[in-house]
Amino acid sequence: MQVKAIKIATSSPDDVSQLTKYMDDGTINPADVICIIGKTEGNGGRNDFTRDLAMSAFESLFSARLGISRQEVIDRIIFSLSGGCEGVVSPHIVVFSKSGETLTDKRKEKRLAVGIGFTRAFAPNEIGRVAQVEETARVIMQIVSDLKVESNSDVHLIQMKGAIPKFTYEEGLDAAKSGKPIRSDMVFSRGASALGAALALGEVKPTELNDDVICNDWNLYSTTASCSAKPGLERTEIMVLANSPYWDGDLMIEHGILKDMLDTKSVIDVLAKLNIDCNLQLTAKQAEKIVGVFAKSEADPRGTIHGRRATMLTDDDISDTRYSRCVLGAVLSSVLYDPTVYISTRAEHHGPCGGGTLAIIAKQE
Amino acid sequence: MQVKAIKIATSSPDDVSQLTKYMDDGTINPADVICIIGKTEGNGGRNDFTRDLAMSAFESLFSARLGISRQEVIDRIIFSLSGGCEGVVSPHIVVFSKSGETLTDKRKEKRLAVGIGFTRAFAPNEIGRVAQVEETARVIMQIVSDLKVESNSDVHLIQMKGAIPKFTYEEGLDAAKSGKPIRSDMVFSRGASALGAALALGEVKPTELNDDVICNDWNLYSTTASCSAKPGLERTEIMVLANSPYWDGDLMIEHGILKDMLDTKSVIDVLAKLNIDCNLQLTAKQAEKIVGVFAKSEADPRGTIHGRRATMLTDDDISDTRYSRCVLGAVLSSVLYDPTVYISTRAEHHGPCGGGTLAIIAKQE
Amino acid sequence: MQVKAIKIATSSPDDVSQLTKYMDDGTINPADVICIIGKTEGNGGRNDFTRDLAMSAFESLFSARLGISRQEVIDRIIFSLSGGCEGVVSPHIVVFSKSGETLTDKRKEKRLAVGIGFTRAFAPNEIGRVAQVEETARVIMQIVSDLKVESNSDVHLIQMKGAIPKFTYEEGLDAAKSGKPIRSDMVFSRGASALGAALALGEVKPTELNDDVICNDWNLYSTTASCSAKPGLERTEIMVLANSPYWDGDLMIEHGILKDMLDTKSVIDVLAKLNIDCNLQLTAKQAEKIVGVFAKSEADPRGTIHGRRATMLTDDDISDTRYSRCVLGAVLSSVLYDPTVYISTRAEHHGPCGGGTLAIIAKQE
């Protein structure tokens, strides 16, 4: 079994021309594709229709190539599109495909392994509460187990699309009156999903968890989570990326945490673990080895960075989500040379307060 | 003669509390102050009133301390306030004061020297044309000469507030009809000012100049200019910062060009010339040596960076001026540790196309 | 006793040139000024510094004219500046001054009467709760009583600057844990202030009030409130405008509620009560009679208007506060001819859900 991950720059949200060429020339077998993660150039907010436009193009393409309906395309492949290409962040997709059989014998160097799974459908009043954390952790542990990794420390990225089941205005009022308000929103779904990842990998203990710590106690966090939440989604979609000696190919993944949005040292460290030597900025040639960069950004809620006042959180013209993606995108690109980086914003329980998580996939020789 | 330059973080555009304290405790003598350069937290555009708010506070303070009118404050001190603290860029001011006599004997190490001057008032039809370039160059050469620098290569920053004299709608129409449209706007005033700096220091030859190359031939540029232009201003205000063996104190200035907005290598090089050793990010302690960072940012007009598409120039929700300040501010801060950096945007003839200029002032031991 | 109200268009937030002229020529006696209400051209949000810039100019002017300190200016005169001149809304101020003695005999027609007052300082945990409502009502009733109005129906505008006392992060956490979270924010302070006005004038009964209905049960509302809330303010500043037979002058005030942001019929009705006949749009000459227009705008939380979907609340590029001021400003201006209207946004308990309050002051012959 081996994973291919191919990065493709896009000229617009619905640009599938290069992906189509790769299908035509055999580089990508549409039947093997398991996931597409990408950045589109909208505002990343509620009225960001670039993700829908991209989905429309992907559904058309895969539907035609695989001879299945658009709904079947969505059921078969995980699409994780994040809007917001602020500053230098360049629109692109990373296409993951999987083929072959699991190795029966261990190989010497571990290689990128990818597994996917889904939680059960959540009730609105489970979101942002321990129920969501535990179910998320259960599914992650199951996927990890199937991947045949040697240790939890070989798991490097848990990419999630978090559930936000709908509820009526009346249900909301009733829940509020009962003293247990519904938390089915982006903030809580992201936060509980990240804690699910932390619980699954032993970074947080069950005894540390209760409803009150979620989106409150920032000392509890995952080092591998990357969750966006999607209104209307009933179950959380989960993709686990790890290194396993039972998987083949030429890709490896590593991760680290960003202590803050200027933490270039941690980027260098992750590169080193991928056998890429960098002390300031990769060369163009080195940059070609990197096929995926996945980071969470966040404007520090304390309103400072390196002891200085930042104004991101009090600017009512431009959202902090746009600023923080712009900042981290610029900093990562300044180290990695290539600005096709995936930055997703707001990082509740994703790394320490004001920081975030970072995972990088690179080719090995 | 020596220059003091003190950096002060501000809690709002009109925060002069720390400046007042420094006056009270003798750290800053208001009578010695020659210039204040700073970043305020507005949008940097036409409706950015944070600069006016800051000016109101400065005028009140200096007027009271020096016993002069507000107009006299403005005539005496150059205020160069740039709006736009996007991302991590942190609001601050750098207060320059000058005291003592010019040394009659050379000292061993050169030290920061600062001179100011003003062009004559421009007619609207001179702006963005050779007339503006030549007059700007003339004044710069005069200031440089007065500073007693050993060579043009000791000049590191030419900070300018460019003239944009007003003209009537009818004058504009008449000029357009005559085939020589009025260029009295920000773009042309910045561009011609930068070429004035380049001409003064020999970076551009007189024979290379004519009206058509201004804001057109980007191969012509200054490596030391930093110009903002101000509607209504009739003459250009100029401040030259250089190193001279006839000046005393503990400050030095160096400069470089940024090839693009991710060019961290050039930052490292400037630091090295200031005797500050850095390979990735300064320590907090090292960062304390730096009292001023002055850079020009620009979204590359070709729409790419490192070969990848950037969307800054086609985003109609957020201006490229805000994005480019955010990007360069993040990148500089990631190297310099401290996000109190002065970034001014749009860099016509300031460094190469898509790049900009950078000057840093640091304490020497 | 009589009230003068003079509307002055401004060319920038700190433009006091016309106000200065009026002081010079005796039109306005600075010692008589009790209140200035105005619109400045910022974003109306947290980083709107146009109000500070305006305050700086007002404080300078009145301090010089009255020979008092800036602090005394603020203590003496109520300044109610609202940022946000979206669309056609034109920056302006209305200067209220009061002079003469209260009439001992009733006059035939009632005339504009103005009274001001202040609540006691609030504790953070009182804001948005019944304590704030009751104290606000108490002060309003006291002011109304002092004005010698004949009936509550003669009260037409209760302009308030609502308190938002500060609290520490820890106090916030403790309060949340205790089950009674601190509500000291703009939404709750505006909402409770409006309910205070409703309670004072009998529009809401004491028995209908408890902490849970505040910012929840939109059927409870004031028809005369216009409250903005200001972070850091400890007591609510209140100005009551009414018609009284014991007051002199040539001004009258009337009010109505706007059922929604397109409710032109209600504007016509208020004009009629002011003896101004209008069926579509005032003439320029009629418009000169109007010296003040005060309205609250709100994007309907149900996301529709006249049964059609509105997108104001889901646009993450532009705030609904800016949209709603733009919409109501345009609609009012289309009826009133003159776009110098004061629109303040978010209208919790100010008129019905999705609507707002409207008061107009006009000269009488």
Added chain:
Amino acid sequence: MQVKAIKIATSSPDDVSQLTKYMDDGTINPADVICIIGKTEGNGGRNDFTRDLAMSAFESLFSARLGISRQEVIDRIIFSLSGGCEGVVSPHIVVFSKSGETLTDKRKEKRLAVGIGFTRAFAPNEIGRVAQVEETARVIMQIVSDLKVESNSDVHLIQMKGAIPKFTYEEGLDAAKSGKPIRSDMVFSRGASALGAALALGEVKPTELNDDVICNDWNLYSTTASCSAKPGLERTEIMVLANSPYWDGDLMIEHGILKDMLDTKSVIDVLAKLNIDCNLQLTAKQAEKIVGVFAKSEADPRGTIHGRRATMLTDDDISDTRYSRCVLGAVLSSVLYDPTVYISTRAEHHGPCGGGTLAIIAKQE
């Protein structure tokens, strides 16, 4: 021959659910559809992808229903989608279909007639010049002639998508040097298209036209044009809407000019010509008669409205295009009751300076 025009509210840019139902129940015959005009909820700028998303949905639907390719759909039907639903403007489409034969005998009342046509492909250097005006006029006159209208005064709306052929950076430089700079941009293409409409209908005389008056002499204008321009489009797409006695159905169209964005009187006048009596605001029932409202909005370049300063043009946070659509949309909706109005912005030579054009289609009994 008769035209059906059906207005459909949409719940998102790609919402074709109601259109699909109308096809299913026979209300709309897909083979008869000639044009869809609509508003989508993007920013109306360069990065507004909502139009592409809508197009994707329309192409899918018509391609499936008509058994033709997506390209054939585009070649067959004119889609005129305008981004920007600011304030109350509600996303919707108007679907025009045409069926039957031209009447051989005149009917008593004239009815809505619609014709479409295309200019030849333009060279970049023709745009914004007399060549574009004349070719546009030629095609309009041809369409008008085919419609069998009795007089030019029966033509009420000339809806155009203006050509903006591409050119290389080098071609641009060469043209600039030759003294005849390329004008192939939105401003000039809209302006010249509108003048084409004016020329075709005799509102502007051939002798009044030369390259210099285009986008310069605002006294020359069309009263019926509504043009948006599209980068990359090589030929201008034109739709003429008129009343003709040789056309059947129950629809009529009328038009007027808006003197400024607050000109409600002109709206009332157009309604009167459509036999709809209104003095302030239509009732919900009256509003049902109206199937299409098409207006051009513009922030007055002189920076004032009704003699008061407007700040729309100097706000660098929000574009004047968004403000002007918001303002006119609110004003029209306040008269017409229903906010499903089509507002397209920037109105060069569309009505007088600071004003615009307005056409309304309504059912007749």
